[in-house]
Amino acid sequence: RRAEEEARRQEELKAEEERLDQQREAQLDRERNRYIARIEAKVTRSWRPPEGAGRLAAVARVRVNREGRVLSVEVMESSGNPSFDSSLERAVLRASPLPVPDDDELFERNFREFNMKFSPRDM
Amino acid sequence: MTTRRITALILALALWPAAAGAVLTIEITDGVSGARPVAVVPFAHPEDVKPNTDIAEVVATDLARSGRFSPMDREELPARPQKGGEMDMDSWREADQDHVLVGQVDQGADGLVVRTQLMDPYREEQVFGYRFQVPQSGLRRLGHRLADRVYEEVLDRRGAFNTSMAYVRTEEESGDEPRYILAVADADGRNEQTILDSGEPLMSPAWSPDGRRLAYVSFEGGRPGVWVQTVTSGSRERIGPASESRSAPAFSPDGRYLAWTRQDGDNTDIYITDLERGGDPVRVTRHWAIDTEPAWLPGGDGLIFTSDRAGSPQLYEVELDDRARPVSNPERLTYEGNYNASADVAPDGRHVALVHRRNNDNGFRIAVLDREREGLEVVADTTMGESPSFAPNGDMILYAAERSGRGVLESVSSDGRARQRLGMDIGNVREPAWSPFDALTRN
Numbered sequence: 001r002r003a004e005e006e007a008r009r010q011e012e013l014k015a016e017e018e019r020l021d022q023q024r025e026a027q028l029d030r031e032r033n034r035y036i037a038r039i040e041a042k043v044t045r046s047w048r049p050p051e052g053a054g055r056l057a058a059v060a061r062v063r064v065n066r067e068g069r070v071l072s073v074e075v076m077e078s079s080g081n082p083s084f085d086s087s088l089e090r091a092v093l094r095a096s097p098l099p100v101p102d103d104d105e106l107f108e109r110n111f112r113e114f115n116m117k118f119s120p121r122d123m
Numbered sequence: 124m125t126t127r128r129i130t131a132l133i134l135a136l137a138l139w140p141a142a143a144g145a146v147l148t149i150e151i152t153d154g155v156s157g158a159r160p161v162a163v164v165p166f167a168h169p170e171d172v173k174p175n176t177d178i179a180e181v182v183a184t185d186l187a188r189s190g191r192f193s194p195m196d197r198e199e200l201p202a203r204p205q206k207g208g209e210m211d212m213d214s215w216r217e218a219d220q221d222h223v224l225v226g227q228v229d230q231g232a233d234g235l236v237v238r239t240q241l242m243d244p245y246r247e248e249q250v251f252g253y254r255f256q257v258p259q260s261g262l263r264r265l266g267h268r269l270a271d272r273v274y275e276e277v278l279d280r281r282g283a284f285n286t287s288m289a290y291v292r293t294e295e296e297s298g299d300e301p302r303y304i305l306a307v308a309d310a311d312g313r314n315e316q317t318i319l320d321s322g323e324p325l326m327s328p329a330w331s332p333d334g335r336r337l338a339y340v341s342f343e344g345g346r347p348g349v350w351v352q353t354v355t356s357g358s359r360e361r362i363g364p365a366s367e368s369r370s371a372p373a374f375s376p377d378g379r380y381l382a383w384t385r386q387d388g389d390n391t392d393i394y395i396t397d398l399e400r401g402g403d404p405v406r407v408t409r410h411w412a413i414d415t416e417p418a419w420l421p422g423g424d425g426l427i428f429t430s431d432r433a434g435s436p437q438l439y440e441v442e443l444d445d446r447a448r449p450v451s452n453p454e455r456l457t458y459e460g461n462y463n464a465s466a467d468v469a470p471d472g473r474h475v476a477l478v479h480r481r482n483n484d485n486g487f488r489i490a491v492l493d494r495e496r497e498g499l500e501v502v503a504d505t506t507m508g509e510s511p512s513f514a515p516n517g518d519m520i521l522y523a524a525e526r527s528g529r530g531v532l533e534s535v536s537s538d539g540r541a542r543q544r545l546g547m548d549i550g551n552v553r554e555p556a557w558s559p560f561d562a563l564t565r566n
Contacts, residue, residue, distance in 0.1 A: 089246075
């Protein structure tokens with residue numbers, strides 16, 4: 001009986017822990033999306049794609065410090081067009097410092113280092 | 124798994140770039156188009172050195188005129204460094220300047236020495252650095268060349284500031300007969316030189332592709348005739364007999380052929396002369412309507428011309444074979460509006476500048492026809508636009524307009540993004556023709 005009770009309490013504790021984890025994850029998700037949007041907005045304002053960049057796309061790896069200051073921008077997947085590649089590098093540098101979350105865990109998890117994909121929709 | 128353990132694992136992943144397969148990716152699909160910020164700092168010079176030209180101003184004016192740059196106002200420059208090494212990059216970033224051009228002028232053993240650097244405050248590096256030795260008289264041209272270099276570095280497109288234009292200026296002094304002056308000047312309207320001065324009308328200057336010759340129409344002898352003249356030497360030659368009325372000359376892109384219009388009684392058609400081999404001209408159009416103003420496609424494989432065969436002036440295209448003989452019936456290109464004329468084809472062959480009048484409207488606007496998208500866009504909303512002419516890089520259009528009864532030249536960015544117009548006050552001028560790259564003039 002006691003053992004059963006103990007098992008049930010353990011179960012409950014575990015469930016509670018999971019619930020808290022999930023809650024925390026959901027909160028992190030919201031926070032993550034908020035910062036994705038903020039970074040997107042700031043970089044969009046500072047990106048000047050070269051003329052005729054229509055169907056080009058490139059991916060850059062961005063590293064920032066804890067304050068969001070851009071430490072490096074490295075083109076991982078080139079568009080094949082040097083002036084397009086350099087326009088995205090410039091866009092990220094110009095947008096520095098980037099908005100980054102206060103939450104240390106979220107920052108370390110997703111924002112100390114992340115990728116940016118640049119693909120103009122219609123230009 | 125507890126939160127702490129997740130954190131530990133994520134931290135480990137973050138410290139291990141090779142394992143960071145699931146890195147967050149942020150996607151950017153929009154950017155800003157429009158003029159790029161650039162700061163052109165006045166070039167410094169010692170007190171005893173007196174350059175006759177403000178090089179920085181030449182550069183900034185050129186860049187602004189292109190519509191693709193917005194140079195920072197001088198009064199707002201955060202500092203006036205002479206060298207890239209002296210720059211406080213933070214202050215230029217705060218001023219939102221993508222590029223900063225600095226320079227200085229010194230006395231050299233033989234003329235002036237100009238040193239200049241284009242700096243990138245974001246990357247904190249030099250984009251280019253040059254040292255030039257020039258005489259005073261070369262400073263303005265040096266400014267145009269620098270503007271070209273900035274244009275090329277930043278936009279990855281060839282600049283066309285260090286080019287020329289030809290036009291016809293009319294001088295009318297009271298009581299005297301008017302004089303017609305065919306002139307060539309720098310693309311910013313400076314340094315005019317007279318090519319031909321005549322008491323009879325001059326019209327329709329057209330550059331040879333190598334920029335050494337000009338074809339034009341002269342009414343000397345009472346009848347319009349087509350002439351070809353070498354710009355530097357002044358030697359000239361009439362194309363065809365003096366008994367014929369010819370007009371609207373246009374060199375083929377390889378310089379071998381000259382297309383022109385012949386008016387014979389009521390009929391006006393387009394012909395092509397082989398300038399190398401001579402012989403009889405080839406008749407390109409054969410229609411009772413007026414066919415005129417031929418403009419070559421960049422490949423030399425066709426002409427775009429104006430014809431009123433459908434009742435109002437519209438643009439048509441005729442294909443040519445490799446010996447410049449017509450191989451197709453003309454095909455109509457424009458349908459929008461009741462007047463589309465004076466075509467000039469951009470170097471990309473896709474865009475055609477023209478004079479356009481909408482239905483129910485009196486204004487003659489400058490418009491660009493996009494042959495791929497089949498759209499017509501007005502780029503200069505002038506009321507009396509004439510003679511559009513593309514810059515050799517295709518990025519700008521020069522045209523004539525009328526302001527208070529006088530002919531003035533204006534230019535506009537050819538995509539219509541920057542519709543600013545720049546008047547050049549160089550007298551009563553008409554019929555501008557922008558030169559090719561590397562035109563050979565005396566300037």
